[in-house]
Amino acid sequence: MKLSFYGAARSVTGSRHMLEVPGFRLLFDCGMFQGRREEAVRKNRDLGFPPKSIGAVLLSHAHIDHSGALPVLPRQGFAGKVYLTRASADLAGIMLEDSARVQQYDCRYVNKQERRRGRTCIQPLYDSDDVQKILKRFEGERYGDQVKIAPRLTASFHDAGHILGSAAVRVKYSARGNTTTVLFSGDLGRAHMPILRDPEPPPPCDVLIVESTYGDRLHEQLGEEMKKKAQDLLHHARTHKSKIIVPAFAVGRTQELVMRIKELVEEGRVDPIPIYIDSPLAGKATEVFKRHPECYDEETSKTFSDAGDVFASRYIHFVSSPEESKRLNAMRGPCVIISSSGMCEGGRILHHLKHAIQDEANVIVIVGFQAEHTLGRKLVEGWDVVPIFGVPTQRRAQVVKFNGMSAHADRNDLLAYVRSIDPLPSTIFIVHGEEKQALSLGAAIQTEHPQIDVRIPHHGSTHEV
Ligand SMILES: [Zn+2]
Numbered sequence: 206m207k208l209s210f211y212g213a214a215r216s217v218t219g220s221r222h223m224l225e226v227p228g229f230r231l232l233f234d235c236g237m238f239q240g241r242r243e244e245a246v247r248k249n250r251d252l253g254f255p256p257k258s259i260g261a262v263l264l265s266h267a268h269i270d271h272s273g274a275l276p277v278l279p280r281q282g283f284a285g286k287v288y289l290t291r292a293s294a295d296l297a298g299i300m301l302e303d304s305a306r307v308q309q310y311d312c313r314y315v316n317k318q319e320r321r322r323g324r325t326c327i328q329p330l331y332d333s334d335d336v337q338k339i340l341k342r343f344e345g346e347r348y349g350d351q352v353k354i355a356p357r358l359t360a361s362f363h364d365a366g367h368i369l370g371s372a373a374v375r376v377k378y379s380a381r382g383n384t385t386t387v388l389f390s391g392d393l394g395r396a397h398m399p400i401l402r403d404p405e406p407p408p409p410c411d412v413l414i415v416e417s418t419y420g421d422r423l424h425e426q427l428g429e430e431m432k433k434k435a436q437d438l439l440h441h442a443r444t445h446k447s448k449i450i451v452p453a454f455a456v457g458r459t460q461e462l463v464m465r466i467k468e469l470v471e472e473g474r475v476d477p478i479p480i481y482i483d484s485p486l487a488g489k490a491t492e493v494f495k496r497h498p499e500c501y502d503e504e505t506s507k508t509f510s511d512a513g514d515v516f517a518s519r520y521i522h523f524v525s526s527p528e529e530s531k532r533l534n535a536m537r538g539p540c541v542i543i544s545s546s547g548m549c550e551g552g553r554i555l556h557h558l559k560h561a562i563q564d565e566a567n568v569i570v571i572v573g574f575q576a577e578h579t580l581g582r583k584l585v586e587g588w589d590v591v592p593i594f595g596v597p598t599q600r601r602a603q604v605v606k607f608n609g610m611s612a613h614a615d616r617n618d619l620l621a622y623v624r625s626i627d628p629l630p631s632t633i634f635i636v637h638g639e640e641k642q643a644l645s646l647g648a649a650i651q652t653e654h655p656q657i658d659v660r661i662p663h664h665g666s667t668h669e670v
Contacts (some may be wrong), residue, residue, distance in 0.1 A: 206378060206385060208414070209667040211253035212236060213637040216664070217576045218270040219248060220637060222414060223259070224387060226378050229355045232262045233374060233389040233414070237273025237304070237330075239550050240578035249274055249330050253665060257282030261354050264289035265391025266371035267296035268454065269546075270576075273304055276335035279342075287342050288352055290362050292370030292497040294345035296456055296490060301336045303486040305329065311551045315594060348372065348405075366394030366404035367612050368457035369493065369500050375408055385670075386410045388630070392418070392637065393614040393622060399464050400494075402502045404614070406625050412670050413630040415623065417638030418574055418613045420646030425609035432474070435465065438568060438605065439475045442539040447566035449540070450602070452554045452581055454547035456490040457612050458572050462543060465610075467518060477520040483530050483544040483553050488523040534560040538567075547573045549580035559593045567602040572610040577639060616646065623650055632658045632670055 206226045212219030219238035224231050235252070238245040256278045264287055265271055275287065275297070289297065308329035316326040346352050351359050357379050362372035374389045388410035396403040407413075425431060442449050453459045459482060469475045482488065498506060524530055530553050533542060542561075544554040558580075561567045575581035583591045584604050590597050614622065623633065633650060635643045643661045651659045662668060 206387075207667055207669055208387075208412070208634065208662075209254070210634075210636065210662040210664060212238060212248070212664070213270070214662045214664045214666070215638075215640045215643055217418060217574065217637055217639060219274070220265075220271045221252065221274070222389065222636065223254060224376060226358065226380070229260045229358060230258050231354065231358070231376070232259050234265055234271040234391070235262055235274045235278060236271040237269050239270060239548055239576055246327070246330075249277065252277065252281070255282070257284075259283055259285055261285045262287045263354075263360055263374045263376070263389070264293060264297065265365065265374055265389060266368055267293050267300050267456065268368065268392065269300060269304055271391065272297045272301065274330075275339045276301055276305070276331040279338040280331070280335060285342070286344050287339065288344050288346060288354065288360060290348060290370045290372050291345035292493070292500050293372070294343045294370075295493045295496065296368075296370055297343070298340050299486060299489045299493065300456065301339070302333060305331055305333045305336050307546070307552045318595065361408075363408060364402055364405040364500075365391050366396070366398070366401050367392040368394075368454075369401065369497060373405070373407060375410060385412070387412045387414065387670075388626075390415045390622070392416050392612070393618065394612055395424070395614055395618055398612070399461055400502065400505045401500060404622075407622055409626060409628060410630050412632045412634070413623070413626065414634045414636055415619065416613070417619065417635045417643045417646040419611065419615045420619060420635070420638045420642035422608075422615055422642070423617060424611055424615045431607065431609045432469065434605075434607070436469055436474050438570065439466070439469070439478060439541075441568065442541070443476065443478055445538070445566040447538040447564070447568065448542060448561050449538075449568050449570055450554070450557050450561050451541065451543045451570045451572060452545065452547055452549045452558075453543050453572055454545060456486070458547065458610060459484070459487045459543050459545075460491060460494060461610065462572065463521060466541070467521075470520075477518075478539040478541065480521045480541045480543065481524050481533055482521065483524040483533060483542055483557070485525040486545065487543070488525055491523070530556070533557065547581070548575050549584065555580075555593055559598065562591070562593070562598060562600050562602050565601040565603070569602050569604045570607060571604060572607045574611065574613060616649070619646055620649060620653065623654070629654060629657060632660065634668070635659065635661045
């Protein structure tokens with residue numbers, strides 16, 4: 206069989222890996238590229254392979270950098286099915302709809318300015334008709350079930366503990382009495398995080414494709430230190446009547462952040478300040494969370510049955526209409542505004558940043574991974590002037606990083622994941638990490654297991670396994 210890598214190879218976004226056996230091609234993920242605008246547009250329109258030749262897509266989870274290019278497929282002749290967990294099917298549905306809407310909105314906003322400057326307009330990658338077409342091809346599966354994908358090919362989904370519905374996907378190919386198994390980790394979560402169950406131990410496999418987002422780093426512990434940091438921030442906002450702006454993936458981090466702040470309030474460590482979750486998607490995603498208790502850990506299941514709705518509170522407001530969102534721009538603090546996109550590449554967060562970034566009393570809190578060339582990355586790197594909607598804007602607001610909130614496994618978690626595969630795979634491909642992280646993790650795995658063939662594929666490369 207052959208494996209080819211068309212995204213998230215020595216980079217993080219645009220996860221797309223192709224597995225080819227005689228007579229059949231399948232795709233692990235079909236994600237959207239984010240980063241430098243022109244490069245991203247090019248790579249999102251031309252996926253790197255003819256979609257017509259793909260028989261099936263197996264989706265690890267609903268995050269847009271893994272699912273966001275799915276609606277491009279039917280337009281280019283894809284006629285197969287998309288297999289994913291049931292919770293992912295629900296989540297990806299609302300996320301792709303939202304992605305189409307955000308693209309349309311952002312294009313309209315940017316084009317208004319571009320036209321004024323006499324430049325050519327940009328077009329959305331897809332619209333909601335394209336989204337409907339791909340949703341009809343979704344096949345929601347239960348964790349652990351063996352699903353027949355094609356003759357001689359089956360697949361199963363194993364809880365990855367990263368976001369609701371996330372899975373490592375295992376494919377089994379049987380031919381001439383031989384069986385080969387490939388395990389694609391998707392994004393791996395961490396043990397002991399709120400809401401979701403811990404990642405399942407990986408099933409045995411011959412070939413492993415593993416993520417490396419934090420392949421060279423260890424996370425802060427989710428302990429007292431982090432709580433103190435959050436407490437200080439909320440005090441700061443109250444004292445200075447300022448805004449705390451949190452760019453967050455609408456699914457996962459947002460729900461977790463809300464639970465963390467609620468904990469601090471319930472423990473009497475901070476007085477509540479208004480929290481605005483400014484994302485129609487986050488509201489809908491929270492509804493999807495409520496529909497899938499099969500994905501919760503014990504603690505969350507218990508809280509749900511004891512207290513009803515864990516996400517509700519008198520100081521938490523879900524904002525859905527654009528008018529309400531605009532009102533937040535003009536409003537004074539103290540308040541927390543959680544909005545997406547998580548890497549500040551589009552959507553309402555850009556408007557909040559535009560209005561808040563020039564006031565030194567405000568704080569921008571970064572809780573998720575920020576890919577190269579995104580606005581979020583520039584903020585993390587401490588740029589004094591950043592482009593917002595293409596306009597250079599002075600940054601006076603403070604930027605604070607919260608690593609411990611990450612939904613990704615760190616270096617030790619990733620090494621432990623590999624170590625726990627019994628027997629060890631013969632080949633490992635390291636993906637979904639920038640070059641430095643991927644190389645660093647690769648070297649560590651190679652040192653620990655000299656017998657494994659460890660490869661760090663380049664974009665567009667094909668490997669015989
Ligand atoms: Zn993810």
